[in-house]
Amino acid sequence: MMELDISQQDTLPLPLLDSLRAYMERHHLTWVAVARLSGVRVITVWRMWSDLPVSTADAMRVRVAVQCFTGYAYLGPLLTYELL
Numbered sequence: 385m386m387e388l389d390i391s392q393q394d395t396l397p398l399p400l401l402d403s404l405r406a407y408m409e410r411h412h413l414t415w416v417a418v419a420r421l422s423g424v425r426v427i428t429v430w431r432m433w434s435d436l437p438v439s440t441a442d443a444m445r446v447r448v449a450v451q452c453f454t455g456y457a458y459l460g461p462l463l464t465y466e467l468l
Contacts, residue, residue, distance in 0.1 A: 402460050403435065403460060403461075404432050404433055404435075404446075404450075404458060404460060404462065405433050405434075405435075406460075407450065407458050407460060408433065408450070411450070411453065411454045411456075413450060413453055413454075415429040415430050415433065417453070418446060418449050418450060418453070421449040421452060421453065422442075422445040422446045422448065422449035423445055424442045424445055424446060428442050428446075429446060432446060432462055432463075435463060436463065437463045437464055437465045438462070438463070438464060438465070439464060439465060439466075440464045440465075440466050443462040443464050446458075446462075447462070
């Protein structure tokens with residue numbers, strides 16, 4: 385049986401269910417850049433960074449924006465007013 389050497393193959397990172405703060409830090413994203421691309425206020429991104437609630441619509445806009453920047457969806461939790 386022939387063994388394959390896969391050590392040099394490109395791999396995709398596993399999706400991590402960490403905080404938005406960790407995701408943004410890992411991808412070197414700033415509050416201002418995410419706010420501009422998503423169309424929300426900078427304070428809204430800061431609230432999400434700080435694990436404070438925001439509207440569901442703003443949370444979805446930010447999810448789309450960070451995926452546009454990184455190519456990877458943010459799958460972690462975001463606290464929204466509707467969940468309170």
